[in-house]
Amino acid sequence: MTPTLTNIPLFPLSGHVLPGGIMQLKIFEPRYLRMIREVCSKGEQGLIGMCMFNEQGSIEHNTHIHALATLAKVIDFEHRDDGLLGITVEGVEIGEITSIDVANDGLRSGTIERHNNWPQHSLDDDYQHLATRLCEVYKEYPELGSCPSGECLSHADWVCQRWLELLPISAQVKQELLREQSCLPALEYLKSLIRESETISDPE
Known part of the structure; x- marks a missing residue:
């Protein structure tokens, strides 16, 4: 398994999804519609970095995104009656963002180092x-x-x-x-x- 992933699209959200979790989202911004098209075109290899907002950070310097993100895959999508694209993502693993690039349309992508998930532990x-x-x-x-x-x-x-x-x-x-x-x-x-x-x- 490759320890470093490059050019992973980043999706900062106020809501959070972690490994094993499911999240439903409505997509309408052109940059994120492009993100979904590109991710889905990669099939099983397509991943999104689901990021947590850092309220103390700066958008200009990309510090508004916390370093640890969840690598997630798109498991379902639908064209909604309201015209929006609905998608369902599933969290796969934790990764650490080490660098961020910004495209002309504002879509951020990052280099992500795989970060060990918590080991499985029985609930006492x-x-x-x-x-x-x-x-x-x-x-x-x-x-x-x-x-x-x-x-x-x-x-x-x-x-x-x-x-x-x-x-x-x-x-x-x-x-x-x-x-x-x-x-x-x-x-x-x-x-x-x-x-x-x-x-x-x-x-x-």
Whole structure:
């Protein structure tokens, strides 16, 4: 597997998708329509760098994009009734952007170094509540998709990534957690965060 990928189109978003996650998007800007055409023309080799906004960064200097991005593939698309192009992407792996180029139409592309995903880790009993609550969220918001399978919910890394996609946590914190060697720091962080939110909503 090539450790460095070049000329990967970058798609900065306020919403986030991580490995194993699914995201639906509406595409209307000409530069991103071009991006989708070019990515789809590459078949299985076509990847998009789904990036997180850095609110403290500069668009002029390309520092408005955080370094860690999710390499994603387009798994479905449709021409919507409103005239927009709808696409569905699936997160594949984490990569680190090392350089960025800007085309005349404003589409950014980057050189990306593959970054090891968290290793698979079983969800211990101490964190089972995270899986239970995640399933409840999927049932409450069916637009997220069907309730995750028991196999997915048994993997701590998968559960953590879905929570990081869903929760309004700052992109900087997400970047720091994704740089960790395993999902364990994220597990502790999420366990504390969700427990705190439940305490606030149900103070008794």
